[in-house]
Amino acid sequence: MAVITHNAKLNELVVDLGHSLLQYAAEVSPWAKTGAVDNEMARLAARQRDSVGKIVELLSSRGWSIDFGLYPTDYGDLHFLSWNYFVPKLRQSQDALVAELDEAVHTCIDDAEAVSILREVLAEEQQVSTALNALLAPSATIVTAK
Secondary structure (H helix, E strand, O other): OOOOOOHHHHHHHHHHHHOOHHHHHHHOOOOOOOHHHHHHHHHHHHHHHHHHHHHHHHHHHOOOOOOOOOOOHHHHHOOOOOHHHHHHHHHHHHHHHHHHHHHHHHHOOOOHHHHHHHHHHHHHHHHHHHHHHHHHOOOOOOOOOO
8 A cells, every 4th residue: 555645735834834924023123123022033933943844854754855935925015013013913824824734734644654743843833822922912021941
């Protein structure tokens, strides 16, 4: 029996996670950042890049030619924004990633190796969402983890 793989879907996730709004915010300055917020956003973006790495490793081991994609063109309009305008967009973006990963776990159910990695990545992205929500709360006290 042939092993079923979902490499194309996994590559879509590489693009979506690797070019998420969180990644974009960590690379550019869409608002006037404060040190603590900037540091925590960078830490969360690094965690997300680690998730991308897990999927990339799987695709590489399968000999898949990986397309890393580009940021969505509409991100180009996200500069010099107020923090209050940007926060809901960031939350919405992260929630969409978590939903996409959850759906992928079910879509790729017949690809056991992918499902194992997707479950790890989903758990990590849920933790990133929780940390983002705490960071973005109006009265958040920022404590960075080492």
